[in-house]
Amino acid sequence: MTSSKVTPLKATPVDTSAAAQAHTDSNGNPRPVLQVEGVNKIYANGTVALKGADLTIRQGEFVSLLGPSGCGKSTLLRIMAGLGDVTTGTVRFWEQGYDVVGDKGRKLAFVFQNATLMPWARVRKNVRLPLDLEHQSGAETERKIDDALEMVGLKGFDNAFPRELSGGMQMRASIARAMVTEPNLLLMDEPFGALDEMTRNKLNDDVLKLWQKNGWTIVFVTHSVYEAVYLSSRVVVMAARPGRIVDDISIDQPFPRNSDFRVSTEFAGYCRQVSQALERASAMGQPQEVKA
């Protein structure tokens, strides 16, 4: 149904070296999970949403996309998910050193800005939706659902309806739904933007824990510098008009991170660095000339 340009569609061995098999490339970096190469996205009305986007997401990374509104960060995320066409360029998925494998191999999950639950279905039914859609059933499936619910802290809420849950808990259900498929890549589009700060901090900590524990790879869209620095191993800064990637900052701080990190000088330093990058990016996005 969606006509995303994910190429190529058949398995092509690209790197069969021992290094690739061992989840690292020749430079010793973790193997890539996804590569965005020269992606341009131009809407029918001529708006350039993305210009020359190059980005490699590697196994186990927590990458935040940060930028002013209109910089195309959500567009880029949707393209990664195969939810939008690219005008030119490619999005490549990798698995075990192979170019993936078409649609079937793309095990990814998306967490939307809103919880996006089915209001008519109970929590458990919502969480199991991806498995239902893949026609999975049986004891193993039920165990996966139990695990996911327990990990996000919704154990015992199986039979609640979404409207009976708080915003934070709805988001937890949404994360549990993303988890059940055990995705290679978890894409999150400003997932906690609508929540109050306390709930948001708590969920940030919980997502970090889950990320570390399960060895996930996450791409996380946010407009909060603090959230980006706190969570990420890498912050990708984007600018608007046209939407493009302008900076790529590694946050070289150990995990697990906790509230001590939030008040550390390192945290403040990175926040300053990222804020400055964001300011430069915002300045770039300003209209340079006013047409009469």
Place this chain on the structure above:
Amino acid sequence: MSAPLIQNESFVKVAAPLAVGVLFLLIWEIAVQALEMPKYILPGPIEIFKALIDGWQPLLGALYITLKVTFLAFLIAVVLGVAASLLFVQSKWIEMSLFPYAVLMQVTPVVAIAPLIIIWVDDTTWALTVCAVIIAIFPIISNTTLGLRSVDPNLLSMFRMYRTSRWQELVRLRIPGALPYFFGGLRISSGLALIGAVVAEFVAGTGGAKAGLAYMILQSGYNLQIPRMFAALLLITLTGIALFALMVWLSDRALRNWHESALEVEH
């Protein structure tokens, strides 16, 4: 004692309109008696009630005929209307090509085409049913189609991400999401089915054993049995109210777990 009862909203909701009704009937009866109004012009409520009791057998028979046509028409309208909606959402092309004809059917006065239908359809019951279906079907089609289209775009994206078939999308996403709209259509349509059944009978002018409430009203009018006319009218009104209440109950049962329309407001 009375203060808390007055503050109880659900009590007031029933009591207030009931009080208005009783007051109205009382004034009506007093006025009719005081003015010595002849009952072939305006009978009082007591007279009407008497007519209802005395003529219960033909009235009930006529009610049965009208109910039969109403329910038959309603059922057919629901089945055909939902089928049409499901067809419409399959493609924008189908909807664009066919929807104007659904509108055409809606705006053509059934009174104007009823004589034709009566010529074409031999059996009176079926002729009336066809007329009532034409009146009742439109709200089902338009509401259900709207509902099937009103899908959370993010949920739809998610379904597409998992490469879901159209069938799964329909069954798991579109149909449950369309239920509140469908029930909205049902409420309107149930009343219209009754109106259709009555109006069609006025036009068709049935007679004999297959006569419904509309014919009873006509007949009573000719015979100046005005109290019986009112009694038949009362039965039609009560039927309409009962149908509406049934639809509200149904929709409440189906949606109460999740939809805003069926939530109880807490004070």
